[in-house]
Amino acid sequence: MNIKRNVLLNPGPATTTDTVKLAQVVPDICPREKEFAGLMKNLRSDLLKVVHAPEDKYTSVLFCGSGTINIDVCINSLLPEGKRILVVNNGAYNSRAVEVCEMYRLPHINLKSSIYEPPCLATIEETLKANPDVAVVYCCHHETGTGVLNPIREIGALAHKYGAIFVSDTTSTLGMIPLDVVEDNVDFCMASAQKGLMAMSGLSFIIGRKDIIEASKNYPTRSYYCNLYLQYEYFEKTGEMHFTPPVQTIYATIQALKEYFEEGEAAKFARHRAVYDAIHEGLSELGFETIIAREVESGLVVSVKYPDSPNWDFEKVHDYCYERGFTIYPGKISTTNTFRLCSLGKIFPEDIKNFFVVLKEALEFYDIKL
Ligand SMILES: *Cc1c(COP(=O)(O)O)cnc(C)c1O
Numbered sequence: 001m002n003i004k005r006n007v008l009l010n011p012g013p014a015t016t017t018d019t020v021k022l023a024q025v026v027p028d029i030c031p032r033e034k035e036f037a038g039l040m041k042n043l044r045s046d047l048l049k050v051v052h053a054p055e056d057k058y059t060s061v062l063f064c065g066s067g068t069i070n071i072d073v074c075i076n077s078l079l080p081e082g083k084r085i086l087v088v089n090n091g092a093y094n095s096r097a098v099e100v101c102e103m104y105r106l107p108h109i110n111l112k113s114s115i116y117e118p119p120c121l122a123t124i125e126e127t128l129k130a131n132p133d134v135a136v137v138y139c140c141h142h143e144t145g146t147g148v149l150n151p152i153r154e155i156g157a158l159a160h161k162y163g164a165i166f167v168s169d170t171t172s173t174l175g176m177i178p179l180d181v182v183e184d185n186v187d188f189c190m191a192s193a194q195k196g197l198m199a200m201s202g203l204s205f206i207i208g209r210k211d212i213i214e215a216s217k218n219y220p221t222r223s224y225y226c227n228l229y230l231q232y233e234y235f236e237k238t239g240e241m242h243f244t245p246p247v248q249t250i251y252a253t254i255q256a257l258k259e260y261f262e263e264g265e266a267a268k269f270a271r272h273r274a275v276y277d278a279i280h281e282g283l284s285e286l287g288f289e290t291i292i293a294r295e296v297e298s299g300l301v302v303s304v305k306y307p308d309s310p311n312w313d314f315e316k317v318h319d320y321c322y323e324r325g326f327t328i329y330p331g332k333i334s335t336t337n338t339f340r341l342c343s344l345g346k347i348f349p350e351d352i353k354n355f356f357v358v359l360k361e362a363l364e365f366y367d368i369k370l
Contacts, residue, residue, distance in 0.1 A: 014345030083135035091143035145332030156185025
Protein backbone atom coordinates (compact mmCIF):
# COMPACT_ATOMS: atom_id res chain seq x y z
CA MET A 1 0.00 0.00 0.00
CA ASN A 2 1.38 3.39 -0.98
CA ILE A 3 0.17 6.21 1.26
CA LYS A 4 0.96 9.81 0.38
CA ARG A 5 3.23 11.35 3.01
CA ASN A 6 2.20 14.81 4.18
CA VAL A 7 4.45 16.94 6.34
CA LEU A 8 2.21 18.37 9.04
CA LEU A 9 3.63 21.54 10.56
CA ASN A 10 0.46 22.09 12.64
CA PRO A 11 0.54 21.36 16.39
CA GLY A 12 -1.01 17.88 16.06
CA PRO A 13 -2.30 15.56 14.82
CA ALA A 14 1.22 14.90 13.65
CA THR A 15 2.84 13.15 10.70
CA THR A 16 2.81 9.42 11.39
CA THR A 17 4.78 6.50 10.01
CA ASP A 18 3.19 4.09 7.55
CA THR A 19 3.66 1.30 10.08
CA VAL A 20 1.50 3.22 12.58
CA LYS A 21 -1.13 3.94 9.93
CA LEU A 22 -1.24 0.30 8.88
CA ALA A 23 -1.37 -0.99 12.46
CA GLN A 24 -5.03 0.05 12.42
CA VAL A 25 -5.88 -2.50 9.75
CA VAL A 26 -6.61 -5.54 11.90
CA PRO A 27 -9.25 -8.24 12.04
CA ASP A 28 -12.48 -7.03 13.62
CA ILE A 29 -12.51 -7.62 17.34
CA CYS A 30 -14.99 -6.98 20.12
CA PRO A 31 -13.13 -4.81 22.64
CA ARG A 32 -14.74 -6.78 25.50
CA GLU A 33 -12.56 -9.78 24.62
CA LYS A 34 -9.77 -10.70 27.04
CA GLU A 35 -7.32 -10.38 24.18
CA PHE A 36 -8.14 -6.70 23.85
CA ALA A 37 -7.96 -6.04 27.61
CA GLY A 38 -4.48 -7.58 27.51
CA LEU A 39 -3.42 -5.11 24.83
CA MET A 40 -4.68 -2.20 26.93
CA LYS A 41 -2.89 -3.44 30.03
CA ASN A 42 0.48 -3.30 28.26
CA LEU A 43 -0.38 -0.01 26.65
CA ARG A 44 -1.21 1.55 30.02
CA SER A 45 2.03 0.36 31.55
CA ASP A 46 4.06 1.58 28.54
CA LEU A 47 2.50 5.03 28.96
CA LEU A 48 3.83 5.12 32.53
CA LYS A 49 7.31 4.33 31.20
CA VAL A 50 7.20 7.30 28.82
CA VAL A 51 7.00 9.68 31.80
CA HIS A 52 9.07 7.50 34.19
CA ALA A 53 6.12 7.02 36.52
CA PRO A 54 6.63 4.27 39.12
CA GLU A 55 3.91 1.60 38.70
CA ASP A 56 3.25 1.37 42.43
CA LYS A 57 2.31 5.04 42.77
CA TYR A 58 0.99 6.07 39.36
CA THR A 59 -1.57 4.72 36.95
CA SER A 60 -2.74 5.66 33.50
CA VAL A 61 -6.40 6.00 32.69
CA LEU A 62 -7.57 5.96 29.08
CA PHE A 63 -10.43 7.94 27.60
CA CYS A 64 -12.03 8.00 24.18
CA GLY A 65 -11.89 11.56 22.99
CA SER A 66 -9.58 14.35 21.87
CA GLY A 67 -7.04 15.85 24.27
CA THR A 68 -9.49 18.32 25.77
CA ILE A 69 -11.36 15.47 27.44
CA ASN A 70 -8.38 15.14 29.81
CA ILE A 71 -8.65 18.77 30.88
CA ASP A 72 -12.35 18.30 31.53
CA VAL A 73 -11.81 15.05 33.47
CA CYS A 74 -8.96 16.30 35.66
CA ILE A 75 -10.66 19.54 36.59
CA ASN A 76 -14.11 18.15 37.30
CA SER A 77 -12.85 15.07 39.14
CA LEU A 78 -9.97 16.26 41.30
CA LEU A 79 -11.42 19.20 43.19
CA PRO A 80 -12.60 18.40 46.72
CA GLU A 81 -15.74 20.04 48.09
CA GLY A 82 -15.23 23.61 49.27
CA LYS A 83 -11.77 23.96 47.71
CA ARG A 84 -10.43 26.06 44.89
CA ILE A 85 -8.35 25.47 41.81
CA LEU A 86 -5.59 27.86 40.80
CA VAL A 87 -5.07 28.07 37.05
CA VAL A 88 -1.71 29.57 36.17
CA ASN A 89 -2.76 31.11 32.90
CA ASN A 90 -0.43 32.43 30.23
CA GLY A 91 -2.26 31.42 27.11
CA ALA A 92 -5.06 29.82 25.16
CA TYR A 93 -4.73 26.27 26.53
CA ASN A 94 -4.66 27.39 30.16
CA SER A 95 -7.66 29.57 29.33
CA ARG A 96 -9.41 26.41 28.18
CA ALA A 97 -8.98 25.04 31.71
CA VAL A 98 -10.50 28.25 33.07
CA GLU A 99 -13.46 27.75 30.74
CA VAL A 100 -13.92 24.22 32.10
CA CYS A 101 -13.95 25.64 35.65
CA GLU A 102 -16.55 28.20 34.57
CA MET A 103 -18.69 25.60 32.84
CA TYR A 104 -18.78 23.39 35.96
CA ARG A 105 -19.13 26.50 38.17
CA LEU A 106 -16.08 25.48 40.18
CA PRO A 107 -14.43 27.94 42.54
CA HIS A 108 -11.20 28.96 40.83
CA ILE A 109 -8.55 31.63 40.54
CA ASN A 110 -7.58 32.66 37.05
CA LEU A 111 -4.02 33.89 37.54
CA LYS A 112 -3.46 35.57 34.20
CA SER A 113 -0.10 36.73 32.95
CA SER A 114 1.59 37.72 29.70
CA ILE A 115 1.24 35.18 26.92
CA TYR A 116 4.74 36.02 25.71
CA GLU A 117 6.50 34.71 28.82
CA PRO A 118 6.46 31.93 31.37
CA PRO A 119 4.49 32.82 34.52
CA CYS A 120 6.18 34.50 37.48
CA LEU A 121 6.91 32.03 40.28
CA ALA A 122 6.86 34.69 43.00
CA THR A 123 3.33 35.70 42.01
CA ILE A 124 2.21 32.07 42.11
CA GLU A 125 3.70 31.71 45.58
CA GLU A 126 2.01 34.92 46.82
CA THR A 127 -1.30 33.66 45.47
CA LEU A 128 -0.92 30.30 47.19
CA LYS A 129 0.05 31.98 50.45
CA ALA A 130 -2.97 34.27 50.32
CA ASN A 131 -5.40 31.48 49.38
CA PRO A 132 -4.96 28.45 51.62
CA ASP A 133 -8.15 26.91 50.18
CA VAL A 134 -6.40 26.13 46.87
CA ALA A 135 -6.32 22.33 46.56
CA VAL A 136 -5.34 22.03 42.90
CA VAL A 137 -2.76 23.98 40.94
CA TYR A 138 -3.08 23.68 37.18
CA CYS A 139 -0.70 24.75 34.43
CA CYS A 140 0.16 23.68 30.89
CA HIS A 141 3.67 22.42 30.36
CA HIS A 142 3.75 24.00 26.94
CA GLU A 143 1.39 26.71 25.75
CA THR A 144 0.86 25.35 22.27
CA GLY A 145 -0.75 28.62 21.19
CA THR A 146 2.49 30.56 21.49
CA GLY A 147 5.27 28.01 21.96
CA VAL A 148 6.16 29.14 25.50
CA LEU A 149 7.47 26.39 27.78
CA ASN A 150 6.37 26.75 31.40
CA PRO A 151 8.54 25.86 34.44
CA ILE A 152 6.37 23.01 35.68
CA ARG A 153 8.93 21.52 38.05
CA GLU A 154 9.05 24.79 39.98
CA ILE A 155 5.28 25.32 39.83
CA GLY A 156 4.74 21.75 41.05
CA ALA A 157 7.14 22.32 43.93
CA LEU A 158 5.21 25.43 44.96
CA ALA A 159 1.91 23.57 44.78
CA HIS A 160 3.30 20.87 47.07
CA LYS A 161 4.83 23.39 49.45
CA TYR A 162 1.34 24.82 50.02
CA GLY A 163 -0.41 21.47 50.27
CA ALA A 164 -2.02 21.41 46.82
CA ILE A 165 -1.78 18.82 44.08
CA PHE A 166 -0.28 19.74 40.72
CA VAL A 167 -2.01 18.96 37.43
CA SER A 168 -0.14 19.73 34.24
CA ASP A 169 -1.50 19.65 30.72
CA THR A 170 1.41 18.00 28.95
CA THR A 171 -0.54 17.28 25.77
CA SER A 172 1.96 19.04 23.54
CA THR A 173 5.18 17.87 25.21
CA LEU A 174 4.64 14.27 26.37
CA GLY A 175 6.81 11.94 24.30
CA MET A 176 8.79 14.87 22.90
CA ILE A 177 10.35 16.74 25.82
CA PRO A 178 11.58 14.29 28.46
CA LEU A 179 9.29 14.32 31.47
CA ASP A 180 9.83 12.58 34.79
CA VAL A 181 6.65 12.94 36.81
CA VAL A 182 8.39 12.35 40.15
CA GLU A 183 11.29 14.74 39.60
CA ASP A 184 9.06 17.25 37.88
CA ASN A 185 6.59 17.30 40.80
CA VAL A 186 3.69 16.33 38.56
CA ASP A 187 0.78 14.54 40.23
CA PHE A 188 -1.28 14.38 37.04
CA CYS A 189 -0.28 14.82 33.44
CA MET A 190 -2.11 14.09 30.23
CA ALA A 191 -1.86 13.76 26.47
CA SER A 192 -3.58 12.34 23.45
CA ALA A 193 -2.11 9.70 21.19
CA GLN A 194 -1.99 11.97 18.15
CA LYS A 195 0.69 14.39 19.36
CA GLY A 196 4.04 13.36 20.86
CA LEU A 197 3.41 9.66 20.44
CA MET A 198 2.70 10.12 16.73
CA ALA A 199 -0.35 7.87 16.66
CA MET A 200 -3.95 8.67 15.72
CA SER A 201 -6.55 10.94 17.25
CA GLY A 202 -9.34 9.53 19.42
CA LEU A 203 -7.39 8.15 22.38
CA SER A 204 -6.48 10.36 25.32
CA PHE A 205 -4.91 9.43 28.62
CA ILE A 206 -4.24 10.80 32.07
CA ILE A 207 -1.26 9.61 34.09
CA GLY A 208 -1.55 10.32 37.76
CA ARG A 209 -1.20 9.34 41.37
CA LYS A 210 -3.29 6.38 42.46
CA ASP A 211 -3.69 7.59 46.05
CA ILE A 212 -5.18 10.88 44.87
CA ILE A 213 -7.54 9.13 42.45
CA GLU A 214 -8.62 6.82 45.28
CA ALA A 215 -9.24 9.83 47.54
CA SER A 216 -11.26 11.52 44.79
CA LYS A 217 -13.87 8.77 45.17
CA ASN A 218 -15.40 10.94 47.87
CA TYR A 219 -15.26 14.21 45.97
CA PRO A 220 -18.39 15.64 44.37
CA THR A 221 -19.11 13.94 41.03
CA ARG A 222 -19.75 16.50 38.34
CA SER A 223 -19.84 14.43 35.17
CA TYR A 224 -21.06 10.95 34.26
CA TYR A 225 -18.88 10.19 31.23
CA CYS A 226 -15.85 12.23 32.25
CA ASN A 227 -15.19 11.08 35.79
CA LEU A 228 -11.64 10.00 36.58
CA TYR A 229 -12.40 7.76 39.54
CA LEU A 230 -15.18 5.88 37.74
CA GLN A 231 -13.00 5.18 34.71
CA TYR A 232 -10.06 4.17 36.94
CA GLU A 233 -12.23 1.87 39.02
CA TYR A 234 -13.59 0.20 35.90
CA PHE A 235 -10.07 -0.41 34.63
CA GLU A 236 -9.03 -1.82 38.00
CA LYS A 237 -12.01 -4.19 38.09
CA THR A 238 -12.16 -5.30 34.48
CA GLY A 239 -9.07 -4.08 32.64
CA GLU A 240 -11.39 -2.37 30.22
CA MET A 241 -12.66 1.06 29.41
CA HIS A 242 -16.09 1.74 30.85
CA PHE A 243 -17.54 2.46 27.41
CA THR A 244 -16.45 1.59 23.88
CA PRO A 245 -12.76 2.33 23.33
CA PRO A 246 -11.36 3.72 20.06
CA VAL A 247 -10.34 0.22 18.98
CA GLN A 248 -8.23 0.94 15.90
CA THR A 249 -6.57 3.98 17.48
CA ILE A 250 -5.43 1.71 20.30
CA TYR A 251 -3.73 -0.62 17.84
CA ALA A 252 -2.03 2.38 16.25
CA THR A 253 -0.91 3.66 19.66
CA ILE A 254 0.61 0.31 20.59
CA GLN A 255 2.66 0.39 17.38
CA ALA A 256 3.56 4.05 17.98
CA LEU A 257 4.83 3.24 21.48
CA LYS A 258 6.95 0.44 20.07
CA GLU A 259 8.49 2.94 17.66
CA TYR A 260 8.83 5.50 20.46
CA PHE A 261 10.97 3.15 22.54
CA GLU A 262 12.95 2.11 19.45
CA GLU A 263 13.79 5.72 18.62
CA GLY A 264 14.51 6.47 22.29
CA GLU A 265 13.62 9.43 24.50
CA ALA A 266 16.88 11.35 24.00
CA ALA A 267 17.15 10.73 20.25
CA LYS A 268 13.53 11.74 19.69
CA PHE A 269 14.00 14.91 21.73
CA ALA A 270 17.10 15.72 19.67
CA ARG A 271 15.25 15.11 16.40
CA HIS A 272 12.43 17.49 17.34
CA ARG A 273 15.09 20.04 18.34
CA ALA A 274 16.88 19.67 15.02
CA VAL A 275 13.59 20.21 13.17
CA TYR A 276 12.90 23.28 15.32
CA ASP A 277 16.36 24.68 14.62
CA ALA A 278 15.79 24.13 10.89
CA ILE A 279 12.48 26.02 11.17
CA HIS A 280 14.18 29.03 12.76
CA GLU A 281 17.00 28.91 10.24
CA GLY A 282 14.62 28.84 7.28
CA LEU A 283 12.50 31.64 8.70
CA SER A 284 15.39 33.97 9.31
CA GLU A 285 16.83 33.25 5.85
CA LEU A 286 13.56 34.40 4.30
CA GLY A 287 13.32 37.39 6.66
CA PHE A 288 10.34 36.29 8.80
CA GLU A 289 10.12 37.48 12.40
CA THR A 290 9.07 35.31 15.32
CA ILE A 291 7.40 36.63 18.45
CA ILE A 292 8.59 34.51 21.38
CA ALA A 293 12.15 34.73 22.73
CA ARG A 294 14.02 31.54 21.92
CA GLU A 295 15.14 31.03 25.54
CA VAL A 296 11.55 30.44 26.60
CA GLU A 297 10.41 28.49 23.54
CA SER A 298 9.58 24.82 23.89
CA GLY A 299 11.34 23.88 20.66
CA LEU A 300 8.08 22.44 19.37
CA VAL A 301 6.07 25.42 18.16
CA VAL A 302 7.27 28.61 16.49
CA SER A 303 4.89 31.58 16.28
CA VAL A 304 5.68 33.61 13.17
CA LYS A 305 4.56 37.18 12.59
CA TYR A 306 2.64 37.90 9.42
CA PRO A 307 4.88 39.89 7.07
CA ASP A 308 3.95 43.53 6.45
CA SER A 309 3.67 43.03 2.69
CA PRO A 310 0.24 44.08 1.33
CA ASN A 311 0.25 40.92 -0.78
CA TRP A 312 0.48 38.60 2.24
CA ASP A 313 -2.53 36.33 2.46
CA PHE A 314 -2.20 33.42 4.88
CA GLU A 315 -4.89 31.37 3.17
CA LYS A 316 -3.25 31.62 -0.24
CA VAL A 317 0.19 30.74 1.11
CA HIS A 318 -1.33 27.91 3.12
CA ASP A 319 -3.06 26.50 0.04
CA TYR A 320 0.07 26.78 -2.08
CA CYS A 321 2.03 24.77 0.52
CA TYR A 322 -0.82 22.37 1.23
CA GLU A 323 -1.10 21.38 -2.42
CA ARG A 324 2.58 20.46 -2.27
CA GLY A 325 2.29 18.32 0.87
CA PHE A 326 3.08 20.83 3.64
CA THR A 327 0.48 21.97 6.18
CA ILE A 328 1.03 25.27 7.99
CA TYR A 329 -1.28 26.47 10.74
CA PRO A 330 -2.88 29.73 11.90
CA GLY A 331 -1.79 31.36 15.15
CA LYS A 332 -3.70 31.57 18.42
CA ILE A 333 -2.76 35.04 19.60
CA SER A 334 -5.46 37.67 19.57
CA THR A 335 -3.19 40.72 19.64
CA THR A 336 -0.79 39.89 16.80
CA ASN A 337 -1.41 38.13 13.49
CA THR A 338 0.70 35.02 13.49
CA PHE A 339 0.95 31.58 11.99
CA ARG A 340 2.61 28.54 13.48
CA LEU A 341 5.24 26.08 12.36
CA CYS A 342 5.67 23.04 14.59
CA SER A 343 8.23 20.28 14.97
CA LEU A 344 5.86 17.52 16.11
CA GLY A 345 5.57 14.23 14.28
CA LYS A 346 7.88 11.91 12.40
CA ILE A 347 9.55 14.66 10.40
CA PHE A 348 13.18 15.55 9.84
CA PRO A 349 15.30 18.66 9.16
CA GLU A 350 15.35 17.59 5.49
CA ASP A 351 11.55 17.99 5.37
CA ILE A 352 11.91 21.53 6.69
CA LYS A 353 14.48 22.34 4.00
CA ASN A 354 12.04 21.10 1.37
CA PHE A 355 9.25 23.10 2.98
CA PHE A 356 11.19 26.34 2.80
CA VAL A 357 11.85 25.77 -0.91
CA VAL A 358 8.08 25.61 -1.37
CA LEU A 359 7.39 28.57 0.94
CA LYS A 360 9.93 30.67 -0.96
CA GLU A 361 8.22 29.76 -4.20
CA ALA A 362 4.85 30.76 -2.71
CA LEU A 363 6.24 34.16 -1.68
CA GLU A 364 7.60 34.71 -5.17
CA PHE A 365 4.40 33.49 -6.82
CA TYR A 366 2.28 35.98 -4.86
CA ASP A 367 4.92 38.71 -4.98
CA ILE A 368 5.21 38.90 -1.21
CA LYS A 369 8.36 40.82 -0.23
CA LEU A 370 9.76 40.57 3.29
C1 LIG B 1 -3.67 19.80 21.51
C2 LIG B 1 -3.77 20.24 22.88
C3 LIG B 1 -4.89 19.90 23.67
C4 LIG B 1 -6.04 19.09 23.15
O1 LIG B 1 -6.69 19.61 22.06
P1 LIG B 1 -7.76 18.70 21.28
O2 LIG B 1 -8.13 19.55 20.12
O3 LIG B 1 -8.89 18.44 22.19
O4 LIG B 1 -7.05 17.44 20.90
C5 LIG B 1 -4.87 20.28 24.99
N1 LIG B 1 -3.86 20.97 25.51
C6 LIG B 1 -2.79 21.32 24.80
C7 LIG B 1 -1.68 22.07 25.47
C8 LIG B 1 -2.71 20.98 23.46
O5 LIG B 1 -1.62 21.32 22.75
